[in-house]
Amino acid sequence: MLNNDPDSAHYPIDASRRDLVEEFRRAPKGPHSRELQMVLHRLRWESPGGRYVLVTVEPGKRWVLGRLPGVRGAPVELMRNKTYESLAAAEWDVFKLRWEALTGQAIED
Amino acid sequence: MRLGGIDTTSILGYAAPLAVEPGGQVAFHLSSDSLQKVDVTVVRVRCGDPDPAGPGLKLVPMASPVNGPRAVSHQPIRTGSCAVIADRPALRDLASFTVGCFLWPTLPGTAAQTILSRWRDDRQAGWRLGLDASGHLELAVGDGTGAVASARSARPVLAREWLFVCGSYDAATGQLAVHQISLDPQAGRDRSSHGLAKGGAGLAWPQDVPLVIAARCTGEALDAPRTAAHFDGKIDRPRLCRATLEPGAMRAQCERINPAPGDPDLLAAWDFSIDIPGLTVQDRSAHRLHGRLVQVPARGVTGANWDGTANDWRALPAHYGAIHFCADDMADCGWSADFTLDVPTDWPAGYYAVRLAATPADGDPVESYVGFFVRSPRARPAAKLAIVVPIATYLAYANGALRMDQVHAESMLEGLMVLSRDDLYLQAHREVGLSTYDTHADGSGWRVSGSRRPILNMRPRCNTFNYGNDTHLIDWLEEKGIDYDVVTDEDLHREGLAALRPYRCVMTLSHPEYYSREMWDALDSYQRAGGRHMYLGGNGFYWRIAFHRDLANVIEVRRDVTGVRTWEGEAGEAHLAFTGEAGGLWRSNGRAPQRLVGVGFDAQVFDRSAGYRRLPASHDPRAAWMFEGIGADEMIGNFGARNGGAAGLEIDRADPSLGSPPGMLLVASADRIGYGGMPAPEEFRTFHRGLDGEQNARVRADLVYFPTAQGGGVFSTGSIAWVTALSHNRYDNNVSRLMENVVRRFLDPAPLP
Incomplete structure (x- = not known):
């Protein structure tokens, strides 16, 4: 038995650091500053239950947002109203969703 | 959908x-x-x-x-391992009885599970010892008229804690009893308890129903019975006695490794430590109620009596008298x-x-x-070049679902997980059986993987790792008009050097990670006899595995305390059941990959890939021929279909201390990998800052060449992403050029420099 702990990421996110939001928005694939790396790790290290994922509709062209159920055998929840034409657009959208969920502050486009 | x-x-x-x-x-x-x-x-x-x-x-x-x-048409998949013992008169004629074993439940309290049974669900007839849906030990008897009586212990069992359990039925009085005794009854772990109930006296048992360990018959197809209510966990030294025994007496029967076979009360004493590689279970009693295993459960696992004296089941089989059954084991859909x-x-x-x-x-x-x-006809090899299809890798990764079950994938990829339709299917249909990277529902690692089930990631259009990447090389060979034969790594395992001997040059592909001793020996002998080997991947020759001796296309993996491992086996369980050999890394088994191919695994880098820069040795006359047509200052492979570089995903480095040959030329290196490059656990001894590829020069991919005996040689690229750069710019690029230079020289019979 050797499993990852979904609750082990605890770096505190400073909601006032909108410069980091802008840095991510400019270059979602990085490379990122050290501070943004830590923020991204905090955002990305979450339980499979409810985790955002992309589902490929057309390889390299179109993706739909989904959420993992966190339970074996249960289907992935597809959010069919959220589709993307680029991975960068998807990364940005999920960044905003997670940032708001963790800080309570929405990011306006 | x-x-x-x-x-x-x-x-x-x-x-x-x-x-x-x-x-x-x-x-x-x-x-x-x-x-x-x-x-x-x-x-x-x-x-x-x-x-x-x-x-x-x-x-x-x-x-x-x-x-x-x-x-x-629709053909269902029925998961779950068990042992099936065909019906015999001695089992039918049983009146009073006691059944017991040592038990290590791993998923109690989730659903009803069966430990030992001679029962058919459709008629509710027979007897069965198990755990009820809330994790209480239960012995149930049914006479087939619908009346079922059961004794239930007062306390639920604890997961992953050994108990002795037994149940008895007294035919004269109808008395049912169950007892469970915790083997470590302190610090809140004691679940010892019992339960009594009254059933009908003088019950007759159904005809033609097999005895099943770790499951029970539904009543359908009794010759190869359909089974249900499978057990998750270990069962050790199960015994069946023809009398109503007190718990102490029954425990003594279970404690004995060799119960007296002449004991008239002893009906069966299964010893799972006999022929651990095999697919049968042996009964040491005079009745010889041997059985067969279904869906290849894990053997060679520690029993209740294991105390660390031996870590190899071959050294002390008596401590390995358990089988770990899983309700989701799946080796053959049938x-x-x-x-x-x-x-x-x-x-x-x-x-x-x-x-x-x-x-x-x-x-x-x-x-x-x-x-x-x-594969190419053994009797009629056609080409001088052969590619080695990594069946073992494809099986090890077959139906991997871990990124949907564990937490780390998105951090490792530095980006959102992108799932395919295949992933959606796997998430919802775990019955197809998962990969050796996954855990069973009870948390134990998948140790066995076979091909008699749909494998979603070993076919066109599948997720890109392994199979898809390997076909980039095939595409390149066809594009360049280079003739090739095909052998599989399982051929190396079963036929040895004969599978490679016809060829002047062989290629191992993007990820030949899983190697048995036989496979390794064949490749090593080939290299020592003038063979030329192009190792075109990363993380190769990493885990030591075995193919099953009787079942084709079935491998076993044991992961222990080092290596990039998505689960870690139990203490004392690092030896392969299929052969007894130590599993784990080849590096821990005295054969670091560097000795075979010059380089060995050092890091993962899934966020971006890099190019290689030429090193002075690339201008050495012994290697300069490789770089013909490539500029002295050109970066090699700073492009590619996987994250923009030929050095990426999983990468290898040379290291003389691990066996890279003194005669080796390190011709190029991708050593600016970035912070997404994370070293393998066996690559550092102590924790400190600066381990990642941005700061750590040991996180790199090395391109090497060395001559071997009798004019042979080895060329290694040390990167999984390598082959995905071949088609860049319509195949007009320096990765393709370098490859072409090497393969044409390796096919030339003149001894390599």
């Missing part, structure tokens, strides 16, 4: 055997729960990866009598074959698949594949 795009899962299947020579036969076993008819086309796979950043999907339809429309392909003698060897297509009115167009391989 309508999602847009292509439906790759509404029909699935598997090929048996997985690899065949021209002139041989392959049977296709298919199932669909939504389609009634599909169009079948056999295709040869030139590139199975639809990613537009690479060569794109290239499948060559083959003329075959099996092509055309075919009716298909589906009927839909059709058989006679592979024509004139078909070229290669990667093949049958395409199964349909256009349902209420869903996306269906295009699903079943992969198989045609």
